[in-house]
Amino acid sequence: MRDTSLNPGDQQYFDAAAAGKLMLGKCGACGEHHHYPRALCPFCFSDKVQLAQAKGTGEIYSYSVSRRAGPVVYCIAYVKMEEGVSMLTNIVDCDLDTVKIGQKVKVTFKNTEGGVAMPVFTPA
Amino acid sequence: MSIKGKAYIVGAYEHPLRKAPDKSVAQLHAEVAKGAIEDAGLTKDDIDGYFCAGDAPGANAFSMANYMNLKLRHFDTTDCGGSSYLVHVGHAAEAIALGKCNVALITLAGRPNSEGSSGTQVRERGSYLPDAPYEIPYGPVTVNLYAMVAMRHMYEYGTTSEQLAWVKVAASHHAQHNPNAMLKNVVTVEDVLNSPMISDPLHRLDCCVVSDGGGALIVARPEIAKQLKRPKVKIIGVGEALKHQMGGKVDLSYSGARWSGKRAFEEAGVKPADMKYASIYDSFTITVIMQLEDLGFCKKGEGGKFVADGNLISGSGKLPFNTDGGGLCNNHPANRGGMTKVIEAVRQLRGEAHPKVQVKNCDLALAHGTGGSLGHRHGSSTVIMERE
Numbered sequence: 001m002r003d004t005s006l007n008p009g010d011q012q013y014f015d016a017a018a019a020g021k022l023m024l025g026k027c028g029a030c031g032e033h034h035h036y037p038r039a040l041c042p043f044c045f046s047d048k049v050q051l052a053q054a055k056g057t058g059e060i061y062s063y064s065v066s067r068r069a070g071p072v073v074y075c076i077a078y079v080k081m082e083e084g085v086s087m088l089t090n091i092v093d094c095d096l097d098t099v100k101i102g103q104k105v106k107v108t109f110k111n112t113e114g115g116v117a118m119p120v121f122t123p124a
Numbered sequence: 125m126s127i128k129g130k131a132y133i134v135g136a137y138e139h140p141l142r143k144a145p146d147k148s149v150a151q152l153h154a155e156v157a158k159g160a161i162e163d164a165g166l167t168k169d170d171i172d173g174y175f176c177a178g179d180a181p182g183a184n185a186f187s188m189a190n191y192m193n194l195k196l197r198h199f200d201t202t203d204c205g206g207s208s209y210l211v212h213v214g215h216a217a218e219a220i221a222l223g224k225c226n227v228a229l230i231t232l233a234g235r236p237n238s239e240g241s242s243g244t245q246v247r248e249r250g251s252y253l254p255d256a257p258y259e260i261p262y263g264p265v266t267v268n269l270y271a272m273v274a275m276r277h278m279y280e281y282g283t284t285s286e287q288l289a290w291v292k293v294a295a296s297h298h299a300q301h302n303p304n305a306m307l308k309n310v311v312t313v314e315d316v317l318n319s320p321m322i323s324d325p326l327h328r329l330d331c332c333v334v335s336d337g338g339g340a341l342i343v344a345r346p347e348i349a350k351q352l353k354r355p356k357v358k359i360i361g362v363g364e365a366l367k368h369q370m371g372g373k374v375d376l377s378y379s380g381a382r383w384s385g386k387r388a389f390e391e392a393g394v395k396p397a398d399m400k401y402a403s404i405y406d407s408f409t410i411t412v413i414m415q416l417e418d419l420g421f422c423k424k425g426e427g428g429k430f431v432a433d434g435n436l437i438s439g440s441g442k443l444p445f446n447t448d449g450g451g452l453c454n455n456h457p458a459n460r461g462g463m464t465k466v467i468e469a470v471r472q473l474r475g476e477a478h479p480k481v482q483v484k485n486c487d488l489a490l491a492h493g494t495g496g497s498l499g500h501r502h503g504s505s506t507v508i509m510e511r512e
Contacts, residue, residue, distance in 0.1 A: 001261040002246065010257050024372075035372035036258035042371035062279070062376055064271035066323040069244035069263065076268045078374050085372030088500070090262050101279045112261045120262075 001090075003114035012051055013037050017117035022107045024083055026052035033083040055082045056107035057124060065096045075099055079121050093122045126391055127214070130221035132349035133357040133509065135164030135342030136470040138448075138463075142306045142455060144336040145238040150181050150191045152233035152338050157192060160340035165352050166227060171342075173198040173225030175216055177208035179234045179338075179458040188231065198225035204366070204503025205495025206405060206460035208232075209341070211505045213466060214362030216343040226345050233338025234458025241334055241459060243267040244322065259500070266459075267331060267408070269499025271323040274410035276376045278325060280425065283413065285325055287428030289316035291409035292329050292452050294436035299449025301478040306333045307453040316409075330409040332451035332461065339463040341470075355474040361392025361508035368501040380504030381418035381492060388506035389420070394488060396420040399508075401472045401483045402443055403465035403491040406450040412436075415492055416443075419506065438481040447472065447481035462493030466507060473511040487511045 006014065013036075016023045025037035029046035033054075041049050063077035075091040077099075091099050092110060105121035112118060137159030139152060147155075153176070161168055174185055174196050181187045185199045200215050202208060209232055216228035243266035249256075277283045293313055299305040311329060319328040349356055364387070365380035389395060396419060404412050404419075413427035421443060422430040430443075438444035448454045448468040451461040469491040471477045489509050496502035 001263070004256045004260040006257050007252060007254060014257070033372065036255060038254065061374065062272040062276040064268045064275055064323045064325075066244070066263065066265065066268045066271075068320065068322045069265050069268060074263055076262055076264060076272065078272065078376070080374075086369075086374040087372065088259050088262055088264060101275065116261070118261050 001110060001112040001118060003112045003116060009039055014116055016051065017109055017119055020109060022054045022056050022119045023051040024054045024085060025049050033085050035085045035087045057082055058105060060091065060099065060101055060103045060105060061086050062101060063091060063099050065099065077121070079105055090120045091122065092120045125221070127217040127221050127362060128360045128391055129346070129358055131217035131343050131345060131359050133213070133341055133359065133470050134344045134349050134352050134354060135160040135166065136467045137163050138339040138455065138467050139233065139337035139457065140304050141337045142304065142335040143237045144235055149233055149235060150188065152235070153180060153188050153231045154192050156233055156338045156340035157229055157231050160229065160342050164342045164354060166342065168192070170227045171229045172196060173216060173219055173228035175200045175212035175228060175230040177201065177232065178203040179232055179460055204505070206407065206462045207493035207495035207503040207505040208460065209463040210466060210491060210493040210507050211364050211503065213341065213343060213359065213507050214364060214505065217359045217362060220343065220345045226348060228343040230341040230343070231338065232340070232458055232460060232463040234460070235336040236334050236459050237336040243331060264500070266497060267326060268323040269497040270408045270410055271326045273376045273414065273498045274325050277410060277413065280377055281428065283428035285317055286313050287432050288330055288409040288413065289313040290431045290433065291406065291412045291436065292316050294431070294434060294441065295406065295446055295450045295452040297437045298447045298481050299453030301480040302449050302454055305449040305454040306335055326408055326410070332407050332456045333453065334459065335455050335457050337455060337457040339457065339467050341463070341466055356512040357470050357473045358510045358512050359507065360510050361388040363387030363391070363506045365504045367504065376499065378424065379414050379418050379494060379498055380502060381415045381506065384504040384506040385419035385492065388508050392508040394508065398488055399490045400486045401447070401469065401489040402445050403469045404445050405461055405465060405492055405494045406446055406452045407461060407494065409452070411494055411498060414498060415494065419492060438483060444481070444483050447477050460495065462495065462505070465491040465493055469509060473509055
């Protein structure tokens with residue numbers, strides 16, 4: 001996985017990922033979860049947002065196995081988490097030809113080339 | 125206040141090249157500007173408004189205004205990827221209606237073919253992007269983001285690879301008559317299904333071409349349009365929209381065309397069924413199916429059935445689309461296909477499309493663009509035009 005530069009405010013999410021935790025943005029005012037995390041709630045615009053640990057389980061909303069984008073075949077996906085929000089991610093550690101929409105998955109972590117931990121998903 | 129009837133498209137020009145390794149991007153912008161100005165029968169000094177997007181050198185108007193030595197009293201550098209130029213048509217009509225300019229020039233140009241660009245590469249979209257750290261490591265590229273939209277469409281509505289392939293088949297039937305088209309060979313559904321799988325479920329022939337070149341448009345106030353010798357193409361409705369991931373409540377089942385189309389049809393006072401011709405953005409075959417549904421040409425989920433069996437082929441199908449061969453076969457300059465969508469609609473309304481694909485009595489047409497990606501964030505823009 002390639003690296004990209006983080007913006008101020010991003011470090012906490014990736015530190016948590018390095019400790020094996022998937023975090024979502026959660027608003028203290030309206031209670032809604034969001035992803036990716038940001039400084040103002042995208043629903044009520046409150047600044048009372050913090051990171052909250054996700055259960056780490058969900059199902060595949062959509063996916064595609066990229067067979068000719070680079071040297072390695074990989075699976076990009078949106079996983080809809082139990083908290084109700086979806087995240088862009090990869091499906092890993094399984095036969096990619098068996099991946100299906102609606103499949104139950106759980107979080108695991110892989111490092112980028114530069115050593116940043118990224119949440120990815122594998123069949124539950 | 126409405127822009128209906130307040131501005132006309134009086135000039136349109138598509139660069140004939142699809143590979144231009146020896147021309148600069150600025151030169152291409154200037155060449156298409158010259159082509160459109162001459163098509164209109166105007167001169168460069170008539171231009172007092174200029175519109176360009178992220179493909180212009182520097183992603184602003186400074187350099188191209190300087191290169192062409194334009195004297196402007198209005199400019200707009202709205203960028204929403206491939207849909208920018210349809211938004212520019214709307215914004216130019218608005219500016220003209222408000223008296224901010226008289227003659228607006230819109231340009232697009234680029235050379236991704238010469239530079240080796242591909243929809244399987246991760247694009248550098250800019251600095252400080254808030255989403256990038258949470259997405260880029262996963263390898264989102266143009267084709268797999270659209271592939272996820274196709275995959276979900278198949279899951280929700282039973283759309284098939286054969287139905288997707290019909291979009292390409294129709295485009296190829298049109299491209300055979302376009303001497304400048306990059307891919308002029310007619311293909312079959314089997315050809316599409318037998319082409320290599322790029323990113324499930326999109327095959328190579330579900331994907332548009334990568335081409336150099338560009339295009340330009342001239343939009344002018346009615347008094348000026350009436351003095352020119354070209355057939356009159358009146359702008360009667362425009363709509364624009366942005367759709368994104370909605371805080372994480374991602375829904376890939378529809379596009380911003382649902383909103384931009386409704387706004388344009390309401391302004392124009394016409395319905396999808398009234399359209400004699402439609403230019404529909406075709407970065408991928410799925411893009412066309414999604415937009416036809418969201419614009420209201422058919423019900424949500426029935427786009428696959430709608431495009432099947434040659435229904436988009438001029439002369440035999442019910443809705444002739446992309447009669448230049450579209451982005452799938454003709455041209456997708458600068459990886460941004462919105463400009464050529466408007467240009468072919470103008471050709472149809474003027475009666476200047478190739479005789480083999482010209483729609484009879486084409487007096488009402490729509491052009492629609494999508495920019496960015498249907499898979500995460502995109503702009504949608506719709507322009508409805510009438511021949512006067």
